[in-house]
Amino acid sequence: MHRDEIPPGTLYLLILRTLARSGEMHGYEIAHSIQQISENVLQVEEGSLYPALQRMLTKGWVTAKWGTTAGNRRARYYQLTPAGRKQLGVEMSQFERVIGAITRVIEAV
Amino acid sequence: MDWLRELAKRLSMLMHRRQFDDDLEEEVRLHLELLQEERFESGMTANEARAAARRRFGNATYLKEESRIAWGWEWFENLGQDVRYAARMLRKNPGFTAVAILTLALGIGANTAIFSVMNGVLLSPLPYKNPKQLVVLKENDSLPNVMDIQRQVRAFSQGGGINVEPMDYTGGTEPLQVHVGHIDAGFFETIGVQPMLGRFISPEEDVQGGPRLAMVSNHFWQNYLGSDPHAVGTTIHLDGHSYTVIGVMPASFSPPVEHADVFVSLWVDDPGGAAERDLHFMHTYWRLKAGVTLAQAQAEVAALDRRLAEQYPAEEKERKSQLVPLHEWLVGDVRPALLVLFGAVGLVLLIACANFASLLMVRAFAGRQELVIRAALGARRGRLIRKTLTESTLLSVLGGAAGLLFAKWGTSMLVALRPEQLERLSGTNVDTRVLLFVLVVSVLSGIVFGIAPAWIAARADAAEALKESGRNTTASKMGHRIRKILVISELAVALVLLIGAGLLIKGFSRLRSINPGFNSSGVITMYFQLPKTRYEEIPKQTQFRRELLTRMDSVPGVQVAMVSDIPLGGNYVGHRLVIDGRPPVAVGSEPLVQTLSVMGDYFHVMQIPLRAGREFIPSDREGQPLVAIVNEEIVREFFPREDPIGVRICWAGDLGPPRWMTVIGVVADVKHSGLNQPTDPAVYTPFSQSDERWRRFMTLVIRARDASPGLVAEVKKQIWSLDAQIPVGDVHAMDELIAVSVAQQRFNMLLLGLFAALALILAAVGIYGTMAYTVNQRTHEIGIRTALGAHRRDVLRLIMRDGAKIALFGIASGIAGALALTRLMASLLFDVKPTDPATFAGVAILLALVALAACYIPARRAMRVDPMVALRYE
Numbered sequence: 001m002h003r004d005e006i007p008p009g010t011l012y013l014l015i016l017r018t019l020a021r022s023g024e025m026h027g028y029e030i031a032h033s034i035q036q037i038s039e040n041v042l043q044v045e046e047g048s049l050y051p052a053l054q055r056m057l058t059k060g061w062v063t064a065k066w067g068t069t070a071g072n073r074r075a076r077y078y079q080l081t082p083a084g085r086k087q088l089g090v091e092m093s094q095f096e097r098v099i100g101a102i103t104r105v106i107e108a109v
Numbered sequence: 110m111d112w113l114r115e116l117a118k119r120l121s122m123l124m125h126r127r128q129f130d131d132d133l134e135e136e137v138r139l140h141l142e143l144l145q146e147e148r149f150e151s152g153m154t155a156n157e158a159r160a161a162a163r164r165r166f167g168n169a170t171y172l173k174e175e176s177r178i179a180w181g182w183e184w185f186e187n188l189g190q191d192v193r194y195a196a197r198m199l200r201k202n203p204g205f206t207a208v209a210i211l212t213l214a215l216g217i218g219a220n221t222a223i224f225s226v227m228n229g230v231l232l233s234p235l236p237y238k239n240p241k242q243l244v245v246l247k248e249n250d251s252l253p254n255v256m257d258i259q260r261q262v263r264a265f266s267q268g269g270g271i272n273v274e275p276m277d278y279t280g281g282t283e284p285l286q287v288h289v290g291h292i293d294a295g296f297f298e299t300i301g302v303q304p305m306l307g308r309f310i311s312p313e314e315d316v317q318g319g320p321r322l323a324m325v326s327n328h329f330w331q332n333y334l335g336s337d338p339h340a341v342g343t344t345i346h347l348d349g350h351s352y353t354v355i356g357v358m359p360a361s362f363s364p365p366v367e368h369a370d371v372f373v374s375l376w377v378d379d380p381g382g383a384a385e386r387d388l389h390f391m392h393t394y395w396r397l398k399a400g401v402t403l404a405q406a407q408a409e410v411a412a413l414d415r416r417l418a419e420q421y422p423a424e425e426k427e428r429k430s431q432l433v434p435l436h437e438w439l440v441g442d443v444r445p446a447l448l449v450l451f452g453a454v455g456l457v458l459l460i461a462c463a464n465f466a467s468l469l470m471v472r473a474f475a476g477r478q479e480l481v482i483r484a485a486l487g488a489r490r491g492r493l494i495r496k497t498l499t500e501s502t503l504l505s506v507l508g509g510a511a512g513l514l515f516a517k518w519g520t521s522m523l524v525a526l527r528p529e530q531l532e533r534l535s536g537t538n539v540d541t542r543v544l545l546f547v548l549v550v551s552v553l554s555g556i557v558f559g560i561a562p563a564w565i566a567a568r569a570d571a572a573e574a575l576k577e578s579g580r581n582t583t584a585s586k587m588g589h590r591i592r593k594i595l596v597i598s599e600l601a602v603a604l605v606l607l608i609g610a611g612l613l614i615k616g617f618s619r620l621r622s623i624n625p626g627f628n629s630s631g632v633i634t635m636y637f638q639l640p641k642t643r644y645e646e647i648p649k650q651t652q653f654r655r656e657l658l659t660r661m662d663s664v665p666g667v668q669v670a671m672v673s674d675i676p677l678g679g680n681y682v683g684h685r686l687v688i689d690g691r692p693p694v695a696v697g698s699e700p701l702v703q704t705l706s707v708m709g710d711y712f713h714v715m716q717i718p719l720r721a722g723r724e725f726i727p728s729d730r731e732g733q734p735l736v737a738i739v740n741e742e743i744v745r746e747f748f749p750r751e752d753p754i755g756v757r758i759c760w761a762g763d764l765g766p767p768r769w770m771t772v773i774g775v776v777a778d779v780k781h782s783g784l785n786q787p788t789d790p791a792v793y794t795p796f797s798q799s800d801e802r803w804r805r806f807m808t809l810v811i812r813a814r815d816a817s818p819g820l821v822a823e824v825k826k827q828i829w830s831l832d833a834q835i836p837v838g839d840v841h842a843m844d845e846l847i848a849v850s851v852a853q854q855r856f857n858m859l860l861l862g863l864f865a866a867l868a869l870i871l872a873a874v875g876i877y878g879t880m881a882y883t884v885n886q887r888t889h890e891i892g893i894r895t896a897l898g899a900h901r902r903d904v905l906r907l908i909m910r911d912g913a914k915i916a917l918f919g920i921a922s923g924i925a926g927a928l929a930l931t932r933l934m935a936s937l938l939f940d941v942k943p944t945d946p947a948t949f950a951g952v953a954i955l956l957a958l959v960a961l962a963a964c965y966i967p968a969r970r971a972m973r974v975d976p977m978v979a980l981r982y983e
Contacts, residue, residue: 027136028143046140046165047172050133054179058118060111066132069139076136 006042011052012061013095014042016088019062019080026067026075027053053078061087122180133176137169187492191499198500202472206504209468212874213508215867216461217551218515219454223860224546225520227447230440232542236361238301242266242397243435244406245365250393252293252375253386254417254425258395259295261413264406266398269295270391272375273367275806276347277640277836278333286638286836287329289347290369291378291391297324299396300365306330307341307356310374317380323352324372327360347371349642365435366392387424387762394435407432423762426697446857449934453609453864456602458550460871463595465508466558467878469501470588473562494563501559502552509551516547526859528852561591589883593915596872596879600919601926603865603872604956608927609934610865611948613858616939620851625676626779626788628716631812632843634675635824637835638806650805651731651797653831658709660827661811667820668812670709671796675808676781677846686792688747689757689769699761702743703781703791706799706807712738712776714812722754722774729773730797737770741778743790758792770794783850785939810843857937869959872919877963880912884967891971892979901972908971912964919960920953 006014018033019025025033030053031044056062061084067077080088122129141162148158177183199206234240250258255270262268271292278287290296294315297304310322323345325334334340334354344351352373375383375391382388397406414428433441480493565588644650654671661669674680685699694700711717712724720741729736737758744753757769770792778788796804813820825837848855884891891904931943941948 026139028140031140045167046137047167047175050136050172051175051179054176058115058122058180060114060118073139073142074135075139076132 006044006048010095011044011048012056013088013091014044015049015052015056016061016080016084016091019078020085020088024067024077024079026069026077028075030078056084059087060084119180119182123182123185126182129177129180130173133173137166137172141166141169187495188499191496192503194496195500195503198476199504205468205472209465209504210508210511212461212464212468212871213505213551213554214511214515215871216454216458217509217512217547217554218519219864219867220458220550221512221516221543221547222519222523223447223451223454225516225543226523227451228540228542228546231444231447235365235436235439237365237435239396240436241434242399243299243365244395244397244403244432245435245438246393246395246410247431247433247438248429249389250391250430251386251388252383252391254389255293255295255391255393257417258393258410258413261416262406262409264398264401264409265395267295267299268393268395269293269297269299270375270393271296271364271367271369271372272391273369275638276371277349277638277834278345278347278371279349279834280346284834284836287347287370288368289378290364290367290372291375292372293375293391296394297372299394301396302359302362304356305359306338307354309356310372315374315376317376317383319374319377321350321352321377322355322374323347324356324358325354326358326370326372327362329370330357345371347373348640365394365439386421395432403432403434423696426695443853445934445936446853449609449937450857450860450864452930452933453606453861456606457864457868457871458554460599460602460868460875462554462558463599464871464875464878465501465505465554466562467592467595467875469497469504469559469562470565470592471878471882473497473565474588494560497563498556498559501563502555505551505555505559506548508554509547512551513544513547516543523860526856528849528856562588565591589886592879592882596875596915597919597922599872599875600916600956600960601923603868604920604923604952605927605930606861606865606868607952607956608923608949609931610858610861611952612931612934612938612941612943612945613854613861615945615948616937616941617851617854617858619940620784620854623780623784625784625847626717626777627676627843629843629847631814632715633811633813633821634678634839634841634843634846635809635811635821635837636678636806636839637809637828637837640834641805643832643834644805645802647799647802648731650802654708654796654807657809657828657831660830661809661824664820664823664827666814668710668714669809669824670707670711670714671807671809672711673706673796673804673807674781675810675843675846676779677783677843677850678808681782683789684792685761686747686790687759687761687767689759696761700747700790703789704760705791705793706796706804707793708796708807711793711810714810715779717779718777720775720777721752722772724774724776725793725795729795733798735768735770735798736773736795738774738776738793739772740776740788740791740793742788743792744775746790768800770798784847785851785854854937854939869956872956873959873963876912876915876919876960877966879915880908880964881967881970883911884908884971887971888974888979891974892976895974896976896980904974905968905972908968909961909964912961912968916957916960916964920956923956924949924953 014034015030018030018037022029022033027046027049031046031049034042034044053062053064056078057064060081062078063081064076064078066074069075144162144165145158148161149155153161177186235243237243249272250270252270255268258265259268269292271290273288273290275286276289278285292310294310294312297309304324305327307324309324314320314322325340325345330336330340333345334343334357337343340354340357343354345354346352352371382390395406397403410430410432414425414430417425418428480497483493484490639650639653644653658669658671661667674682682704683701684704685697686702687694687699707725710724712719722738725736725738739753739758747753748756753772753775756772758772759767759769776793779791780786780788781791782789796807809824811820811824821840828835828837891907894904894907895901927949928944935943
């Protein structure tokens, strides 16, 4: 099974979008969710995920609090803040602009 | 605001670092477990699942590090690591650590001590309201003039004057002399202080015939009024008059220059003196209006001077009022000395830092292989430099801390040595400004002088460094060259300091060898004043004086006389001189001469030689022809080609017919105002022929074979046997007065001498260290030379030539530096040129000798190198 690298700069966008969709998630769930929704194309490296979450905490885009999983284990749940929701908008429009541009370049005759 | 919130978050992460680590750990563990379960569910065995999960997860340590970096405290944590590491290294090398810390501590300590003094004297504001607005008139002035300035000069918001006179305070257990400040109502208002108890004298009370009111100092209140909280309203007796105490000053208050315990109105106490326009005896203080510059005020005062000169030509013709800011007035004399001393300690610190850098350089090379290995293992150069810098900064901060101890000790020494001019120094202590100074100086010296060694050492050419044991590599050669340059600069700076000290020492010895004009050894002086109430009239004064001297004749082993103002005693009375038969001079511009009254064999007792004519004899007394004795300066100035004996002189401005005095003798010049001051023309007259009732004061001069404390008691007994109500004031040995008069010069000389000695030692250590290192590096070469037949003295010459070259370079650049710098201390030198060739040569030779001696020790070691041992190194 071949998995693709996550394009640089889009990790925040993926995390923000994932959290926006499902409210609260812990680290494993975020990684798992991205992998599943992308149908196993995108795989988040744990080595990037956790530092990225920490950076997002410092920027105030997400908050973290401890809770328990369905299996009754302690887990740190991340949740989007209003600032994070705003950032998601910023990242989305940026992404769309870039993708649109790339598409135009590729499809140009 | 966002950055603030972010900073708060980051800070809280820093505070809860352990919690952070635990949380992350737990988070990662959960993640791993979930991954493992996922694998397990897809059909792997437990072991396979664990291995797969770990593989999938990657490097957990890296993840944790990256997560922490997200918070931006990496540098801080590394710093902690570096500091711990550096501390361990320093503990492992106690010798190096001790030398480095001691070197810096000496430099920083000396700097801090001098900075504390500068801080206390030059930088701290004066303890008055808005002290920057306060200015002083350089010349004393009379109350009528003060009042004219108060009324007419609009640049001043306030102004007032004070004159301190001793008065007799009776009512205590024995009669006492107290210093009384005669003020006008403007004085306290101008200075801007509030009384602790009671109030000040009001302008309505400050008039001729006003009520006798007194303000007292806190000191007086504590000592003579028993700290009575109800002291206001009580009565004290001064010179036989009753004064009502209306106020007590706070303990923190003292007049800017004057020492006074009681303050009374000049108008009330001495209406005669207060009204005299040409009695210029008040120190006056003025407060500039907000926004008015000194120059504006000066211009207004100058304009008033011209008006007063027109209005009162006889009294005020030569007015030349000059305004000076109060702070300047108080510290102006010591500022150049302090600045020179501060510059000098700065140089000492430079030398100390050069030694420090040199030490670091050696250490950095010793630890170079380790650095190379670290670099090879992937440490970044920046991180390596930082490691070495942390070490040097840690050392310099420790040095600064030790320096603070030195400084505390040094400051108390300075306070003990301080000359009178530095009296404000008593308040000197280590405050935040001083602490900040130490911190900045030590951190800066650590970083600035640590960076070169760190950088050179970190230029890690791994191959080269590992190949060889570090000897003769490019970097080590470069390091050695830098050390040589450091030592040359050290020697140069030390030479500058030594020359500075040498000049001061020479100047001081010239000053001390100046003949004061009298023989001070074995002379005791005793000041006192006859109370006005009982000795208003001159005959009563004369009777007392004569009787006292007669009684003193019965005391065995002493010679006694009296004079109005003793040399170096700080008092001076001048009159304008008229010489009989000379063409008249415009009123008010007659030459000013010092006038002294004497009784008894004053010139004998003081051993002032007679140059011509005769001395006073007992028959030169009241009712007899008036006589005078002049000093040689009078002859030089007014009788250059004429015999002064028999010439008649008198004082200008006397009312009534002139009182002609015949000059009967000439005595040698006396240094009255200071050994370094020119002698003024002076006229001596007998007390008994005086017509000046205000000369109620006198100083007994007593030459005794042995001046025991019993003698002073005996003299006091004789005085009190004549009048038990006379307070006897200051008792001083004449030698002590001379010592006090040169205290400032002595202070400068001692300190600069101390710094120069410190510099010399540090520079000697520096050149010794460098030469020892050279010898160490060249052991191999010397071994070969010896094996090939070189004699021991050839080896000695080889090393000494190296050292001599360094010393010569150092001395040459030091002389150049000194030629440029000693000009700055010209004002501190007495009778010595800043470029005095003898001093320059002598000091250069001294330094050369010390440097060669420091080289000789390692050179001898080189001489003894055993070729077999040296070659076995290979």
